[in-house]
Amino acid sequence: MRQDCIAILDLGSENNSALAREIRGLGVYSEIYPHDITVQELRALPNIKGILLNGGENRVVDGVEIDIAGELYGLGIPVIAIDHPKAACDTMAWGDAAALKKFVFETCGCEPNWNMKNFIADQIDLIRQQVGDKKVLLALSGGVDSSVVAALLLKAIGDQLVCVHVNHGLLRKGEPEQVVEVFQKQLGATLIYVDAADRFLDKLKDVADPEKKRKIIGAEFIRVFEEEARKLDGIDFLAQGTIYPDIVESGTKTAKIVKSHHNVGGLPEDLQFALVEPLKYLFKDEVRACGVELGLPADMVYRQPFPGPGLGVRCLGAITRERLEAVRESDAILREEFAKAGLQGKVWQYFTIVPDIKSVGVRDHARSFEYPVIIRAVNTIDAMTATIEHLDWALIDRITDRIIHEVPGVNRVCYDVTPKPTGTIEWE
Numbered sequence: 001m002r003q004d005c006i007a008i009l010d011l012g013s014e015n016n017s018a019l020a021r022e023i024r025g026l027g028v029y030s031e032i033y034p035h036d037i038t039v040q041e042l043r044a045l046p047n048i049k050g051i052l053l054n055g056g057e058n059r060v061v062d063g064v065e066i067d068i069a070g071e072l073y074g075l076g077i078p079v080i081a082i083d084h085p086k087a088a089c090d091t092m093a094w095g096d097a098a099a100l101k102k103f104v105f106e107t108c109g110c111e112p113n114w115n116m117k118n119f120i121a122d123q124i125d126l127i128r129q130q131v132g133d134k135k136v137l138l139a140l141s142g143g144v145d146s147s148v149v150a151a152l153l154l155k156a157i158g159d160q161l162v163c164v165h166v167n168h169g170l171l172r173k174g175e176p177e178q179v180v181e182v183f184q185k186q187l188g189a190t191l192i193y194v195d196a197a198d199r200f201l202d203k204l205k206d207v208a209d210p211e212k213k214r215k216i217i218g219a220e221f222i223r224v225f226e227e228e229a230r231k232l233d234g235i236d237f238l239a240q241g242t243i244y245p246d247i248v249e250s251g252t253k254t255a256k257i258v259k260s261h262h263n264v265g266g267l268p269e270d271l272q273f274a275l276v277e278p279l280k281y282l283f284k285d286e287v288r289a290c291g292v293e294l295g296l297p298a299d300m301v302y303r304q305p306f307p308g309p310g311l312g313v314r315c316l317g318a319i320t321r322e323r324l325e326a327v328r329e330s331d332a333i334l335r336e337e338f339a340k341a342g343l344q345g346k347v348w349q350y351f352t353i354v355p356d357i358k359s360v361g362v363r364d365h366a367r368s369f370e371y372p373v374i375i376r377a378v379n380t381i382d383a384m385t386a387t388i389e390h391l392d393w394a395l396i397d398r399i400t401d402r403i404i405h406e407v408p409g410v411n412r413v414c415y416d417v418t419p420k421p422t423g424t425i426e427w428e
């Protein structure tokens, strides 16, 4: 490990992640540990240069005030406390940037050596140590997390990595093609491309309930992935795009590292693989920076969030091929026009929805009876609440004109002006 590290011990704070990010923002790596970490456990961590006791509102658990093991003060590693009155060390106030900087660089003597080049170099060593000459399987969605994992593993172990990309028919326009182009053609990855679109759409036929749709898509994905995994010989590891927010439970009594239940969970018991999770200490923006450093295309690394069940939850009610194509095509037009208008990367999430209703219209002097397309464009910080983007009317006109002329079966375009609450970001 090439980086110096500041260990944050959680004594009931809700700001552990924010603090870790602040320290990393200074160019120094930082990790969060539970308050009851033992001396042995802490000693086993590489390059710990300082310990920060992060107290907070949840310091009292079941009537007892939690504390760290007293021996931690005597390790010869500098310790400082925030909001922890019992601490037998120096203290600093929450949010005191100057005091934090002083502690990190002057007291602990850290080098600002947290950067993606060092991270990648470290991970390559660690992955090689863990994997040896064995093979690793990765479910590659083309999303940010699994794409960055794929690029990192390719660098570390080359053709010992086997990627499986499942086209379930619910991906955005051009996505499966981009996965094949980037990973197979450009990076030379061993990629198994499974075209399972018919299979998924058959299973989803006539299913209108959103929860049932989600369950069917999730279960079918596991089945397809499992079938592919069983065809392969000698795979010992499964790589996953677990990231730091997946494993740090913020806002609980203590930020205990919880078992990752992310990603391709639900594989049958007899398909037991050891896990390779090289991004599990990165925040999302760091994952993106890592992807850029590894040379992935910007539109893959900065892509907007996309729901697991894909376009399946934007083709409302029972999915038909006709409406699914209308969602896919209108979404592609929306993305293209947003990019041309300079809104890509500025608006948090934007997409189209096609409901299962038709309305009367006129086309070529004759009555038409076709579907509407609904546009949604929202901004949010934490996805708990959202506001709508106030789009320019000229842009709405352009998008509308293209959708009603280029997307078959659509005669009307609406803009969803509902904030969250009361509307969720997705419609299903």
Ligand SMILES: Nc1ncnc2c1ncn2[C@@H]1O[C@H](COP(=O)(O)OP(=O)(O)OP(=O)(O)O)[C@@H](O)[C@H]1O
Pocket: 138, 139, 140, 141, 142, 143, 144, 145, 146, 147, 164, 165, 166, 167, 168, 240, 241, 262, 263, 264, 306, 307, 308, 309
């Ligand atoms: N179509 C797919 N083909 C292959 N693997 C997939 C596919 N969809 C999802 N996965 C796997 O399941 C994981 C979790 O999917 P989820 O939709 O929750 O995405 P995520 O957590 O945003 O990750 P990513 O950014 O990699 O898509 C992905 O990281 C990937 O490993």
